[in-house]
Amino acid sequence: MTFSDFNFDANLFEGLNSMGFKTPTPIQAETIPIIKDRHDLIACAQTGTGKTAAYLLPVMDAICRTPDRPPISALILAPTRELAMQIDQQVEGLAYFTGITSIAIYGGGDGIGYEQQRRALRDGVDIVIATPGRLIAHMSSGTVRLGEIQFLVLDEADRMLDMGFKDDINRIVREVATERQTLLFSATMPPKIRSFARGLLKHPQQVNIAISQPAERILQQQYRVTDEQKTPLLKQILLSGQYKSVIVFSSTKEKVKALGRELKKLELAVQPFHSDLSQEEREKILLRFKNKQLPILIGTDVLSRGIDVDGIDLVVNYDVPPDPEDYIHRIGRTARAERTGTAVTFVNHRDLRRFAAIEKLMERKVAETPLPEVIGKSPELTAEQQTPKKRNKKRRFGPRKKREGAA
Numbered sequence: 001m002t003f004s005d006f007n008f009d010a011n012l013f014e015g016l017n018s019m020g021f022k023t024p025t026p027i028q029a030e031t032i033p034i035i036k037d038r039h040d041l042i043a044c045a046q047t048g049t050g051k052t053a054a055y056l057l058p059v060m061d062a063i064c065r066t067p068d069r070p071p072i073s074a075l076i077l078a079p080t081r082e083l084a085m086q087i088d089q090q091v092e093g094l095a096y097f098t099g100i101t102s103i104a105i106y107g108g109g110d111g112i113g114y115e116q117q118r119r120a121l122r123d124g125v126d127i128v129i130a131t132p133g134r135l136i137a138h139m140s141s142g143t144v145r146l147g148e149i150q151f152l153v154l155d156e157a158d159r160m161l162d163m164g165f166k167d168d169i170n171r172i173v174r175e176v177a178t179e180r181q182t183l184l185f186s187a188t189m190p191p192k193i194r195s196f197a198r199g200l201l202k203h204p205q206q207v208n209i210a211i212s213q214p215a216e217r218i219l220q221q222q223y224r225v226t227d228e229q230k231t232p233l234l235k236q237i238l239l240s241g242q243y244k245s246v247i248v249f250s251s252t253k254e255k256v257k258a259l260g261r262e263l264k265k266l267e268l269a270v271q272p273f274h275s276d277l278s279q280e281e282r283e284k285i286l287l288r289f290k291n292k293q294l295p296i297l298i299g300t301d302v303l304s305r306g307i308d309v310d311g312i313d314l315v316v317n318y319d320v321p322p323d324p325e326d327y328i329h330r331i332g333r334t335a336r337a338e339r340t341g342t343a344v345t346f347v348n349h350r351d352l353r354r355f356a357a358i359e360k361l362m363e364r365k366v367a368e369t370p371l372p373e374v375i376g377k378s379p380e381l382t383a384e385q386q387t388p389k390k391r392n393k394k395r396r397f398g399p400r401k402k403r404e405g406a407a
Contacts, residue, residue: 001023001024001029002022002023002024003016003021003022003023003024003057006024006032006033006036006057006058006061008057008061009060009061009064009065009098011064011097011098011099012057012060012061012064012094012095012097012098014097015093015094015095015096015097015098016057016094018093018096018097019093019094021053024050025049025050025054026049026209027043027045027049027050027051027054027207027209028050028053028054028057030207030209031043031054031055031058031207032054032057032058034205034207035054035055035058035059035181035183036058036061036062038181039181039203039204039205040181040182040183040201040202040203040204040205041182041183041184041201041204041205041206041207042184042186042189042194042197042201042204042205042206042207043183043184043185043186043206043207043208043209044185044186044187044188044189044206044207044208044209045185045186045187045207045209046187046209046328046329046332049209051155051185052086052087052090052155053090053094054185055076055153055155055183055185056087056090056091056094057094059073059074059127059151059153059183060091060094060095060098060100060127062150062151063098063100063126063127064098064100066150069126070124070148070149070150071124071125071145071148072121072124072125072126072127072128072144072145072146072148072149073126073127073149073150073151074126074127074128074149074150074151074152074153075127075128075130075146075149075151075152075153075172075176076127076128076129076130076153076155077130077131077132077135077152077153077154077155077160077169077172078129078130078131078155078156078160079131079155079156079159079160079163079165080106080131080159080302081104081106081107081108081131081279081282082282082286082302082303083155083156084104084105084106084129084130084131085104085106085283087104087129087155088102088103088104088129091127091129100126100127101125101126101127102125102126102127102128102129103116103117103120103121103125103127103128103129104129104130105117105121105128105129105130105131105134105135105138106130106131106134106279107131107133107134107137107279108278108279108282113279117134117138118138118141118143121138121143121144121145122143124145132160132165132168132169132172133165133168135168135172136168136171136172139171139172139175144175146172146175146176146177147175147176147177148177149176149177149180150177150180150181151180151181151182151183152173152176152180152181152182152183152200153182153183153184153185154169154182154183154184154185154186154200155185156185156186156187157184157185157186157193157196157197158186158187158188158189158190158193159187161192161193161196166196173200182200182201182202182204184197184200184201184204187325187328187329188325189208214328214331214332214343214362215332217340217341218331218334218340218341218342218343219340219341219342219343220331220342220343220345220366220367221342221343221344221345221366221367221368221369222344222345222346222347222355222366222367222368222369223344223345223346223347223368223369223371223378224347224348224368224371224378224379225346225347225348225371225375225378225379226348226349226379227348229346229371229375229376230318230346230348231259231262232374232375233346233371233372233375234248234259234263234316234318234346235262235263235266236372236374236375237314237316237344238263238266238268238296239266239268242314243295243313243314243342244292244295244311244313245289245292245295245309245311245312245313245314246295246296246297246312246313246314246315246316247296247297247298247299247303247312247314247315247316247330247333247334248296248297248298248299248315248316248318249298249299249300249301249303249315249316249317249318249319249321249330250298250299250300250318250319251300251318251319251321251322252300253272253274253275253276253300255318255319256272256273256274256298256299256300257272257274259272259298259318260272260298263296263298268295268296269294269295269296270294270295270296270297270298271285271288271289271294271296271297271298272298272299273285273286273297273298273299273302273303274299274300275302285297289309290309292311301321301326301329301330303333309333312333312334312341313334313340313341313342314334314341314342314343314344315330315331315333315334315341315342315343315344316343316344316345316346317330317331317343317344317345317346318346319346319351320345320346320347320351320354320355320358321354322354324354324357324358324360324361324362325361327345327358327361328361328362330343331343344369345366348379349379
């Protein structure tokens with residue numbers, strides 16, 4: 001199958017060609033026909049599978065074919081400003097020959113940015129990509145007209161619920177036209193998402209591509225360490241010179257800042273990325289990283305879903321994430337676009353059970369790599385740590401459809 005099989009509007013198809021898109025990914029091949037047939041949709045798909053284009057292309061195709069467009073044709077809700085910006089950039093690329101307009105609505109900017117958003121919402125724009133909180137702020141000022149929206153998309157719905165946006169989303173949905181097409185994309189599909197979807201969608205079709213399996217091209221390694229060994233080991237890895245583009249994930253912004261200070265002492269080109277930075281600073285950092293002007297980025301899990309950069313060859317989990325799905329998202333930053341990559345995780349004694357849960361979710365073991373001699377020996381496991389207690393807690397991840405390969 002190629003994109004020509006979808007019979008997109010000629011101008012949209014020209015934009016596709018100019019961006020080098022030839023063959024649809026599995027999620028695109030399955031969802032585009034459903035969306036074009038105007039069905040509501042629940043799609044389970046991980047970041048990196050091409051899900052953004054999976055909904056943008058049929059929505060933009062429909063907008064191209066609508067002669068009398070409403071003030072706002074499509075509303076896309078996203079959990080973070082980084083993802084909203086990423087979606088907007090993809091719209092801009094695809095829409096180059098179509099005349100379709102878009103605006104990203106998110107917080108954290110200056111007064112000028114807010115005024116630009118307000119003016120676009122007041123005057124009308126084809127596609128609005130928004131974080132729920134900032135859109136609510138604009139709605140409260142009376143500048144948003146959502147009553148004629150034809151398409152409502154919830155991207156990374158699981159993350160939006162985890163971040164506490166459920167009430168905001170419900171408030172937004174009450175203002176949106178009832179006669180609309182609703183598309184919900186989520187990396188996981190726990191019961192709370194299915195229950196939430198039932199209240200929003202009408203007789204939805206379902207597609208499940210996500211299987212919580214990282215790409216086979218990722219070399220996964222784990223180091224068993226003490227807390228004191230983590231930073232020296234990280235320094236050793238980064239100073240080896242093997243890797244040109246690196247993301248280091250840590251659990252808190254305080255630790256991100258501390259690691260940034262430590263690594264800068266080694267004269268490494270490194271930049272911490274956290275919520276205390278201004279929006280302008282965050283955008284500049286991401287642009288430098290994307291353009292390969294900044295080799296090392298340190299951040300929290302906001303980076304695991306909000307960054308779309310090819311060519312990252314190393315991901316380091318300085319801390320094991322509490323949610324196994326977050327591990328999948330983190331290491332999925334590498335080995336994109338058919339490249340290979342390495343994912344390294346530092347596992348201390350407190351994280352043994354967390355990492356075991358990750359291995360269970362992936363249905364594979366991650367090989368333990370011996371520590372370099374200069375770092376010392378790995379801590380010995382106690383008898384209890386060698387035979388972790390069995391938990392009665394039900395696995396919160398639903399059944400997943402298996403497929404060969406990885407997008």
